[in-house]
Every structure is written in structure tokens, then in C-alpha cells.
Amino acid sequence: MVDAPQPGTRSTPGSKEPKRDAGVLVIGLGRFGSAIAATLERLGQDVLAVERDPQLVAQWAGRVPLVEADCTNPEALEQLGARDFPVAVVGVGSYLEASVLITGNLVDLGTPQIWAKAISAEHARILQRIGAHHVVLPEADAGSRVAHLVSGKLLDYIEVEDGFTVVKMRPPRETQGFTIAQSKIRERYGVTVIGVKSPGIEFVYAEPETRISANDLIIVSGHAELLERFASRP
Incomplete structure (x- = not known):
């Protein structure tokens, strides 16, 4: 259960007013929310973080633009100008009731893009049903990414959507010393080499005549199952 909502907001010393209509509202400064807020600030994006825990507020004061408020209360969101932000991130995940209330309040405000953290598939379904545009677990x-990395030769793994994935890997032995056209990787395995990084040489986009050597790293895209099959080659 969350604490009873307290109306009103309080800006922390040194907080700055972000530009409206171009900023990101980040609600909750746990590990997820604070990483997003700090990264956006470092990238020069206009960001306003909101946190109701005084200890976290004190910890982050002066590091990111910050307001102390309880966003389960729709009046608090109105007071801090949440309606003017085109993007909001709900980083509150551990407290299901607070997460749902805050997301619902943002939906009621008509926030164009709502990103929300979920801690389970059930939590994610609830957030999607009440109107979150993007739900992150x-x-x-x-865990899924690490499982792919520790189970084979993959050095990096990014699933984009619907199974489409981009990986970084060492080239299988049968491709070493041959051009991409000669290896016929796409025809044989259904995946596409999109780039090659040789030691001491800048990354290059792959072309049919690009030759792959044993020491290269290759960037490959395709369906996750096909990529796993290709990566399992000796």
C-alpha cells in the first residue's frame, strides 16, 4: 500500500525549470528512473525528475532538475506542469498501486508518450490496459539478454521487436577468409551481416565484397532463432 497522497509539490534547491513542450518527465528515482534522468541530463535533454521520498530527493538534489511530489495525486501532477511534457517515464515499479495510479493520472492528462516500468508480466498487462504506450521490464x-550472452559465442545481444534481433559475435570458422558474397550467409542461414569491425580499423558497413577474418567482430541481424543457429556454428 502507498501512503495517503499529499497535495502540493516542492522544488529542491538548485532545481531548474525545464523548457516546456520539449522535455521528459521522470517519475521515481530508484535505480531505473535515476539512470534515465541522469543520462538524459548528461545528453543535454530537458528533464524534470519527480520523487516523493525525501531521502532520494536529498540524494539527487543538485544532480538533476528535481521536484518533490507525490504523483499518485493528480493535483500534484497538475501543479508541477506535467500536462506540458510530451514524454513521461514512470520509474515506480516496486509499488504496484502507485505505478498504476501514476500511469492512470498521466493517461487522464493526455500525455502523448508514457513509458512505464513493470516488474512482472501481469504488471505489464495492467499498465498496457490502462493506456501506457511503452512498458519496460x-x-x-x-536476464534474457545475459542468458543469450552466456550460452554461446554472442558478445552482445539486442532484441528490437517481434524476435528481430541484432547481435555482435565472432565469425564462424566457415566464413573466415571469405567475402560475404562467397560465404552466402544470408542464403544459407537467413541472417544478414550489417557490419564488420577489424582490430585497429574503424567499423565498416558490410558489402558483398567485404572480407571476414578470424579476428574480426561482425554485427548480424535477423530472427533470434536463426541468429542462435548461426552463432552455434564452430
Whole structure:
């Protein structure tokens, strides 16, 4: 259960007013929300973080633009100008009731893009049903990614959507010393080499005449199952 909502907001010392109509509202400064807020600030994006825990507020004061408020209360969101932000991130995940209330409040405000953190598939379904545009399960996503990395020769793994994935890997032995056209990787395995990184040489986009050597790293795209099959080649 969450605490009873307290109306009103409080800006922390040194907080700055972000430009409206071009900023990101980040609600919740746990590990997920704080990483997003700090990264956006470092990239020069206009961001306003909102947190109701005084200890977290004190920890982040002066590091990111910050307001202390309880966003389960729709009046607090109105007071801090949430209606003017085109993008909002709900980083509150551990407290299901608070997560749902905050997301619902943003939906009621008509926020064009709502990103919300979920901690389970059931939580994600609830957030989607009430109107979150993008739902992220960071622990599940990270676990899936790490599982792919530790199970084979993959050095990096990014699932884009609907099974379409981009990986970084060492080239199978049968492709080493041959051009991409000679290896016929796409015809044989259904995946596409999109780039090659040789030691001491800048990354190059792959072309049919690009030759792959044993020490290269290759960037390959395709369906996850096909990529796993290709990566399992000796």
C-alpha cells in the first residue's frame, strides 16, 4: 500500500525549470528512473525528475532538475506542469498501486508518450490496459539478454521487436577468409551481416565484397532463432 497522497509539490534547491513542450518527465528515482534522468541530463535533454521520498530527493538534489511530489495525486501532477511534457517515464515499479495510479493520472492528462516500468508480466498487462504506450521490464529484458550472452559465442545481444534481433559475435570458422558474397550467409542461414569491425580499423558497413577474418567482430541481424543457429556454428 502507498501512503495517503499529499497535495502540493516542492522544488529542491538548485532545481531548474525545464523548457516546456520539449522535455521528459521522470517519475521515481530508484535505480531505473535515476539512470534515465541522469543520462538524459548528461545528453543535454530537458528533464524534470519527480520523487516523493525525501531521502532520494536529498540524494539527487543538485544532480538533476528535481521536484518533490507525490504523483499518485493528480493535483500534484497538475501543479508541477506535467500536462506540458510530451514524454513521461514512470520509474515506480516496486509499488504496484502507485505505478498504476501514476500511469492512470498521466493517461487522464493526455500525455502523448508514457513509458512505464513493470516488474512482472501481469504488471505489464495492467499498465498496457490502462493506456501506457511503452512498458519496460528491465530485469526480465536484462536476464534474457545475459542468458543469450552466456550460452554461446554472442558478445552482445539486442532484441528490437517481434524476435528481430541484432547481435555482435565472432565469425564462424566457415566464413573466415571469405567475402560475404562467397560465404552466402544470408542464403544459407537467413541472417544478414550489417557490419564488420577489424582490430585497429574503424567499423565498416558490410558489402558483398567485404572480407571476414578470424579476428574480426561482425554485427548480424535477423530472427533470434536463426541468429542462435548461426552463432552455434564452430
